[in-house]
Amino acid sequence: QVQLVESGGGLVQAGGSLRLSCAASGSIFNMNVMGWYRQASGKQRERVAHITRGGSTNYADSVKGRFTISRDNAKNTVYLQMNSLEPEDTAVYFCRADTMSYVFWGQGTQVTVSS
DSSP states (O other): OOOOEEEEEEEEETTEEEEEEESSSSSOOSSSEEEEEEOOOTTEEEEEEETTTTOOOOEETTTTEEEEEEGGGGGEEEEEEEEEEOOGOOOOEEEEOOOOOEEEEEOOEEEEEOO
């Protein structure tokens, strides 16, 4: 069992930056994929970005060029650097970890971008 704890959310003005962290209780070295998802009020959860065990990354079109996902296996932590934030980025952001057999989710952290 892996527990994921997100942090780093908050209130920021449009154009600002935040860095989210996802700390895992166990090793993330063998996690096939680590990702960030978000869910805005009244909307479905959507994928924001993911990073594979090999370090390959993929982003939703809406955040390309603004967000960067990275992982530090030594610290069992995944990060999401968010720049040029827009009000449309307001949502609860969730961390997700995929193994061959299981999917783990964190509890989420709120990001609010004011205009």
